[in-house]
Amino acid sequence: MRESELERLLAFAEGRLAPEEAAAMKAFLNSDREASETVARFQAVRATLQTDDSVAPPASVIEAARALFREQKARTTPGESWWESLRRVVAEMVFDGRAQPALAGVRGAATTYQLSFRSDAADVDIEIGRGGGGEHGPRRLTGQVSPHGGLRVERVGLVEIGAHGPAAWSDVDAGGMFELTSGVGRYNIWLASQDLVLVLPDVEVL
Amino acid sequence: MHGDDASLVQRCLSGEAAAWDALVERYGRLVYSIPRRLRLSGADSEDVFQTVFSIALRRLDTLKDAERLSAWLIRTTYRECWRMGRRRKATALDAADETVADEAPPPELAAKWERQHGVHQALTEIDERCRTLLTALFLEAETPDYAVIAARLGMPVGSIGPTRARCFKKLETVLLRLGFSA
Numbered sequence: 360m361r362e363s364e365l366e367r368l369l370a371f372a373e374g375r376l377a378p379e380e381a382a383a384m385k386a387f388l389n390s391d392r393e394a395s396e397t398v399a400r401f402q403a404v405r406a407t408l409q410t411d412d413s414v415a416p417p418a419s420v421i422e423a424a425r426a427l428f429r430e431q432k433a434r435t436t437p438g439e440s441w442w443e444s445l446r447r448v449v450a451e452m453v454f455d456g457r458a459q460p461a462l463a464g465v466r467g468a469a470t471t472y473q474l475s476f477r478s479d480a481a482d483v484d485i486e487i488g489r490g491g492g493g494e495h496g497p498r499r500l501t502g503q504v505s506p507h508g509g510l511r512v513e514r515v516g517l518v519e520i521g522a523h524g525p526a527a528w529s530d531v532d533a534g535g536m537f538e539l540t541s542g543v544g545r546y547n548i549w550l551a552s553q554d555l556v557l558v559l560p561d562v563e564v565l
Numbered sequence: 566m567h568g569d570d571a572s573l574v575q576r577c578l579s580g581e582a583a584a585w586d587a588l589v590e591r592y593g594r595l596v597y598s599i600p601r602r603l604r605l606s607g608a609d610s611e612d613v614f615q616t617v618f619s620i621a622l623r624r625l626d627t628l629k630d631a632e633r634l635s636a637w638l639i640r641t642t643y644r645e646c647w648r649m650g651r652r653r654k655a656t657a658l659d660a661a662d663e664t665v666a667d668e669a670p671p672p673e674l675a676a677k678w679e680r681q682h683g684v685h686q687a688l689t690e691i692d693e694r695c696r697t698l699l700t701a702l703f704l705e706a707e708t709p710d711y712a713v714i715a716a717r718l719g720m721p722v723g724s725i726g727p728t729r730a731r732c733f734k735k736l737e738t739v740l741l742r743l744g745f746s747a
Binding site: 362363365366369370373374375396397399400401402403404405407408409410411412413414415416417420421423424425427428429431432441509511513528533553 | 577580582585586589590593594595596597598601602611614615618619620622623626627644647648652668677678680681682684685700703704708709726727729730731733734736737740745746747
């Protein structure tokens with residue numbers, strides 16, 4: 360599109376054309392898709408800016424967010440994962456549903472059971488059950504973190520005993536709920552916040 | 566994800582601080598505006614801002630696969646505002662945060678904020694002379710007075726129309742690259 364044509368299009372979009380010129384332009388726009396899209400974009404940009412309620416952040420806030428990267432880099436040595444510099448807190452198991460009288464003696468037969476853990480940082484309840492594939496299929500772990508104070512747990516990962524860390528992380532939602540899938544075995548479960556990793560040690564998945 | 570964003574995230578993952586600075590610069594306005602629109606105080610808005618960028622920093626490895634970084638930031642920021650509102654309510658410090666009634670933003674609001682971000686982003690990518698002229702023209706009344714704008718910008722009145730057309734062409738090119746649609 361030539362510059363003079365674009366100029367006329369924008370003049371039309373701004374309502375600068377005389378009535379007869381505007382009518383001719385309307386007819387032209389009905390037959391020219393590229394031109395009508397340009398006018399629509401011009402009007403959309405104008406409408407967007409005229410109703411814009413965005414606010415630029417103060418420079419100090421931008422600077423503090425920039426510093427996050429350098430601070431993390433300073434804490435992390437080359438080759439480390441982001442969680443390696445976090446403090447570890449190990450929780451204690453305070454309830455094992457398999458030990459309840461109703462299930463005593465039938466450990467292998469129970470299809471669903473609950474475990475509860477306690478720590479200074481948060482309490483965690485987990486339910487472990489079959490994931491739909493029967494006895495030999497994957498197990499489904501659903502849990503909820505109840506933090507103490509302002510702790511916000513964001514991620515959860517399953518760590519094989521002896522492994523360096525989780526192979527993958529899953530999200531913990533805003534209500535502290537999470538879900539994992541695993542095979543039968545023993546695992547540590549890691550729950551990560553900004554400042555610490557809460558470890559649920561030696562969780563037996565049957 | 567938009568190609569520029571994917572490249573920025575990848576460069577952050579490679580440890581390039583300048584890429585993180587660019588990411589904060591690019592999305593700072595989008596993130597900061599959300600708590601302000603939701604009537605959080607200045608201090609709470611700054612806390613939300615820091616929290617969101619802290620989360621983004623820790624999740625860079627997953628963000629490189631995010632479809633749209635702007636959409637992810639809007640969702641995350643809104644959720645942090647909601648959390649902040651919940652904390653405030655729990656401690657009965659401020660009832661004004663009741664505006665954040667849900668954990669996720671209404672889709673029409675999220676779309677509007679994303680569009681505003683797209684236009685701002687496009688404006689930052691064109692030269693200053695064009696940015697100044699277009700902003701002045703767009704923010705004026707339905708049919709802006711060229712004489713007033715020409716006087717304000719120190720330009721001949723006769724050059725406003727042709728310059729505006731050239732500048733809009735530049736803006737449109739960036740908008741199309743960013744996926745902006747009318």
